[in-house]
Amino acid sequence: MTHYLANHARYESIPYRRSGKSGLKLPAVSLGLWHNFGGVDRLETQRALVRCAFDHGITHFDLANNYGPPPGSAETNFGTLLRTDLAPYRDELIISSKAGYTMGPGPYGDWGSRKYLVSSLDQSLKRMGLEYVDIFYHHRPDPETPLEETMAALDHIVRSGKALYVGVSNYPADLTRRAAKILRGLGTPCLIHQPRYSMLDRWVEDGLLQALDEEGIGCIAFSPLAQGLLSDRYLGGSVPSDSRASLGVFLKPTDITPERLATLRALNDLAQGRGQTLAQMALTWVLRHQGMTSVLIGASRESQILDAVKAVNAAGLSDTEVSAIERILTKA
Numbered sequence: 001m002t003h004y005l006a007n008h009a010r011y012e013s014i015p016y017r018r019s020g021k022s023g024l025k026l027p028a029v030s031l032g033l034w035h036n037f038g039g040v041d042r043l044e045t046q047r048a049l050v051r052c053a054f055d056h057g058i059t060h061f062d063l064a065n066n067y068g069p070p071p072g073s074a075e076t077n078f079g080t081l082l083r084t085d086l087a088p089y090r091d092e093l094i095i096s097s098k099a100g101y102t103m104g105p106g107p108y109g110d111w112g113s114r115k116y117l118v119s120s121l122d123q124s125l126k127r128m129g130l131e132y133v134d135i136f137y138h139h140r141p142d143p144e145t146p147l148e149e150t151m152a153a154l155d156h157i158v159r160s161g162k163a164l165y166v167g168v169s170n171y172p173a174d175l176t177r178r179a180a181k182i183l184r185g186l187g188t189p190c191l192i193h194q195p196r197y198s199m200l201d202r203w204v205e206d207g208l209l210q211a212l213d214e215e216g217i218g219c220i221a222f223s224p225l226a227q228g229l230l231s232d233r234y235l236g237g238s239v240p241s242d243s244r245a246s247l248g249v250f251l252k253p254t255d256i257t258p259e260r261l262a263t264l265r266a267l268n269d270l271a272q273g274r275g276q277t278l279a280q281m282a283l284t285w286v287l288r289h290q291g292m293t294s295v296l297i298g299a300s301r302e303s304q305i306l307d308a309v310k311a312v313n314a315a316g317l318s319d320t321e322v323s324a325i326e327r328i329l330t331k332a
């Protein structure tokens with residue numbers, strides 16, 4: 001391992017966008033550690049990815065209590081990289097974590113109680129060796145716990161100094177509005193929402209984006225490449241042995257149907273016509289919304305991070321290009 005000195009020109013690579021009506025700006029592309037950062041993955045590859053990202057101005061790293069496998073190991077590995085590489089740059093980093101999905105046995109390791117959220121964040125901080133995270137999310141709505149309790153837990157977490165900001169993830173529009181109102185009342189504004197959004201999953205266009213705009217909340221879109229479907233990875237019709245689909249867990253070979261391939265190939269032709277890769281155009285497309293703070297990508301290799309950096313610097317889509325994409329997607 002060589003000593004790490006960050007690229008001195010790192011802030012010249014990508015733009016930064018304000019999260020809603022807050023004081024916080026995020027890089028237009030952020031790196032998520034859901035895949036490729038677990039205990040089963042090589043630490044040296046993880047180090048190269050994190051260095052590559054930060055060297056290109058990607059200041060935001062997104063984690064969650066359960067990222068691995070095994071659950072928790074992505075935070076442990078990131079903690080190692082913080083100690084060995086990024087420690088001198090802590091004040092230049094936006095590190096997020098979450099709780100809300102299954103993490104531990106019994107009634108206190110899942111969903112949205114105050115008991116779970118507070119203890120889970122304590123464990124995340126220990127794994128990463130941090131005193132605080134920059135953003136802490138409730139990871140998914142809990143149909144049983146009163147929303148007031150979950151939001152009060154987020155407020156408490158900020159007041160206790162364990163997170164600077166809070167957000168919600170996977171909340172539908174109406175629940176987001178209610179959560180925002182409760183948080184505002186408590187004096188801890190909701191900074192950001194983290195929904196899934198890509199050309200292949202557009203649910204946020206049906207009310208959520210409007211709610212975020214009206215509430216002054218930022219938006220960071222996860223899986224903007226539909227886990228790699230919106231790239232050149234599968235265009236040949238086969239599943240590369242080193243791809244996410246080959247793992248068959250969250251993305252499966254059966255997701256790559258002939259109809260989907262036809263859509264991806266048509267989108268790819270359009271992307272090439274404007275001098276972009278399909279992955280780049282997919283990111284440019286998500287970022288076309290003014291209220292979109294950042295695209296939250298995953299990466300298995302440095303070239304994918306560099307692809308995203310190019311995408312956020314590319315010219316925006318013209319109305320004609322947006323319509324052409326629309327036609328391809330509605331045919332799908």
Ligand SMILES: NC(=O)c1ccc[n+]([C@@H]2O[C@H](COP(=O)([O-])OP(=O)(O)OC[C@H]3O[C@@H](n4cnc5c(N)ncnc54)[C@H](OP(=O)(O)O)[C@@H]3O)[C@@H](O)[C@H]2O)c1
Pocket residue numbers: 031032033034035062063139169170194221222223224225226227228229231232233242243244245279280296297298299300301303304305307308
């Ligand atoms: N809040 C939530 O509930 C939630 C849920 C899911 C994810 N997230 C967050 O969102 C982050 C990103 O999710 P994601 O990994 O699904 O995002 P994604 O960007 O849609 O997919 C990333 C995968 O696509 C492939 N890829 C990326 N760039 C590429 C390129 N330029 N060319 C070809 N292939 C490319 C790689 O897969 P290969 O391995 O095939 O190379 C990479 O691992 C996660 O790490 C996590 O932080 C949040």
